[in-house]
Amino acid sequence: MGRSTGRGSRLFPGVCGLALTCIAGITPIGAAQAKTVQVTSPDGKVQALLADDGGHLSYRVAIDGRPILDPSPLRMRVDGIELGDGASIGAVRRDRTDSRYRFFGAKAAAIDRSTIAHVSLTTHGTTFEADVRVANDGVGVRLRLPAKAGRRIEADHSGWTLAAADPRVWVTPRDPGYEAIYEKKTLGELAGEPLGLPLTAKVDRYWVTISEAATAGYGDMSITPDASGRLTGDLYADPKGWRTDRAVVQPWRVTIVARDLTGLVNTTLIQNLNPPPSPALAAAPWIRPGRSSWQWLAIGAPLEADQHQWVDWTRQLGYEYYLVDEGWAAWKRPWDTLADTVRYARSQGVGIWIWVDSKEMVEPAQRRATLRRYAAMGIVGVKVDFPGHPDHVWTQWYEDFARDAAADRLMVDYHGAVKPTGTERTWPNILTREAVRGHEWQITRYKRVLPADHDTIIPFTRYIVGPGDYTPTVFEPEELQGNSWSHELAQAIIFTSPYLSFGGHPRTYLANPAVDLLKAVPAVYDETIVLPGSDPGTLAGFARRRGRQWFVAVINGSSARSLTIDLRFLGKGDWSLLSFADDAARTDTYDRTERMVRSNGSIKVPLRAQGGFAGWLRPAR
Known part of the structure; x- marks a missing residue:
């Protein structure tokens, strides 16, 4: 179908408001006798329209009466039937x-808070349903079929058609391990290239992030734009x-919409679904x-x-946890040393997380026995690494692992993982996952360097759909590789993760x-504001509040x-400001200042290339 051309007009004139179904002979859908279902968000600002125009099931999305998605396919091929x-x-x-x-x-x-329509559908004698769910921050759509012995899921070519001509997008190539670089492109540059989700775009004056939610037991989806700009799954x-x-149950095909970047980074639509x-x-x-x-x-x-030493460093920093990563199983006395480390850590008020290879966590009985052993030792969390290719079997594994870990009161960090799809709402013991090209990539012993703009894009792409284990903040001069200390310090504030695993050596922190x-x-916040001047691919600036303290961070x-x-x-x-700005001469030092400020004031921040800023604001005593 053609793209909408009336950018400033109401998207759905002639449609029957919240009516269940109506004839849309004069709607922009364009085909006489097409049946439509319109759903409007609780605040009345976001609309979705599901239509069977010419027998082709499609949906559209608008905000403030302006189109965000033109007709976009909602599809699934099952038992030879599209x-x-x-x-x-x-x-x-x-x-x-x-x-x-x-x-x-x-x-x-x-x-x-959302409005939902459950829509009965038939095609070629097959009965199924569509769900359309509209919230103030976006739309989710999906298909559902009842149980049937031996049913075969063959393909899913649902997609998104952005209502803009060659819009700016911030994207990553398809990578089953979800550790590829994010870049700023136009959609026209990407025709025919398989891309990963999430993708963020600018449509009109609105920010749009597309992804999927609730994927357990269903294969991971990528998207490929065609010459017209349609993104097909x-x-x-x-x-x-x-x-x-x-x-x-098809995963939700999600379209997050926001009027500004603050609205975008505060969305919880993926989790809510x-x-x-x-x-x-x-x-x-x-x-x-x-x-x-x-x-x-x-x-x-x-x-x-040196395990007691690492616990001591953790206590000196006041951090809650210490992670014993890959390699502990090769110790001479691995289980005895691990048990001793856990006992000592508990005496110091530190919780121990443990690394494990996912291959030890595939068979259910072995998984449950191993998790039970960890829990009995007093371990509080598990970092499970190297999950398999994210097909329908492995997407179910993520949920099964979380369930078994919860049964033993263990928190979870998935590494080498598929993108987040909101599972942490159902299983809040999932504190974080990797699925991001973070500081493990930029490390001299691997001879790898991240592009300078990558850090300014991922807060508005990857982090929109869930927390990420970036492992931020190193200070060793040889590991900076162009970043300034202030840039590295800002990472710890901008790259949110409820399990915030710091990458640098504790000695360099102390x-x-x-x-x-x-x-x-802190690891979590009460409020977040994106600072004016932020632009993905150029600069990311955040002000985050925890209690009565504000943490301000800028990555350039x-x-x-x-x-x-x-x-x-x-x-x-009056507020006390402690600030750490770039030094013009060196990357491995700060311009540190302390002063009093008020809400009618401002901070002038010079930023070097790959520079940054971090500030800590507390009410003056």
């Missing part, structure tokens, strides 16, 4: 959600499909976000003889002029510039 073709809309049931739950990330709580991890006797946890798990006191020391990036495999800020940086890209930070987000009164 469910998006020859489709006919039938009865509609209406529903809504309205709840609030604790959230670990950019803010203290998530609000799940591909179940690349399951090229031959799979059989199932269970009900088939997942089922809530059990009441006991929702309030579990053993699920505790925190910061962690970690030796892999600093020294490689852990040494058996000796650093910013040690007081390093000790104070490849060109030097200056930034003025308006302090109007502060409350009344």
Whole structure:
């Protein structure tokens, strides 16, 4: 179908508001007698329209009356039948959600408020349903089929058609390990190239992030733009499909919409589209976000003889956790030393996380026995690494692992993992996952360097859909590779992770002029604001509040510039500002200053290429 041309007009004139179905002979859909279902967000600003125009099932999205998605396919091929073709809309049931739950990330709580339509459909004698769910921050759509013995899922070519001519997009190539670089492109440059999700775009004046949610038991999806700009999905991890006797629930095809970057980074739509946890798990006191020391990036495999020393460094920094990473199993007395480390750490108020290879966690009985052994020792969290190719079997494994870990009160960090799809709402013991090209990539012993602008893009792409284990902040001069100390310090504030595993050596933190800020940086926040001047691919600036303290951070890209930070987000009164700005002469030092400021003031920040800024604001006594 053609793209909409009336950019400033209402998207759905002539459609029957919240009516269940209506004839849309004069709607922009364009085909006489097409049945449509319109769903509007609780605030009345976001709309989705599901249509069976000419038998082709499609959906559209608008915000403030302006189109975000032109007709976009909603499809699935099952048992040789393309469910998006020859489709006919039938009865509609209406529903809504309205709840609030604790959230670990950019803010203290998530609000799940949406309007839903459950739409009956038929095609070629097959009966199925579509769900259309519209919230104030975007839209999710999906298909569902009842259980049937031996049903074969063959393909899924659902997609997104952005309502803009060759829009700017921030994208990553398809990579099953989700550790590729993000770049700024135009959609026209990418025709025919398989891309990973999430993707962020600018449509009109709106920020749009597309991805998927609730993927358990369903293969991971990539997208490929065609010459017209339509982004078509591909179940690349399951090229031959799979059989199932269970009900088939397509993952939500998600379109997040925001009027500004602050709205974008505060979305919880991906999480909201997942089922809530059990009441006991929702309030579990053993699920505790925190910061962690970690030796892999600093020294490689852990040494058996210095585990108490690492616990001591962790305690001196005031961090909650210490991660014993890959290599502990090669110690002379691995289990005895591990048990001794756990006992000593507990005596020092430090919790121990342990690394494990996913191959030890595949067979259910072995997985449960190993997790039970960890828990019995007093270990509090598991970093599970190297999951398999994200086909339908492995996407189910993520949920099964989380369930088994929760049964033994273990928190989880997935590494080498598929992108987040909101599973952490159902299983809040999932504190983080990698699925990001982070500081493990930029390390001299691997002779790898991240592009300068990558760090300025991922806060508005990868981090929109969930927390990421970037392992930030190193200070060794040889490891900076162009970054300044202030850039590295800002990473710890911008790259949110409820399990915040620091990449640098604790000795360099304790000796650093910013040690007081390093000790104070939290793992989660109560409020987040994106600073004016932020632009993916150029600069990322955030102000995050925890309690009555504000943490301000800026990461700059490849060109030097200056930034003025308006302090109007502060409350009344005087505030003590401790700031760490770039030094013009060297990357491995700061311009450290302390002064009093007020909300009617500002901070002038000079930024070198690959530079940054970090500030800590507290009410004056």
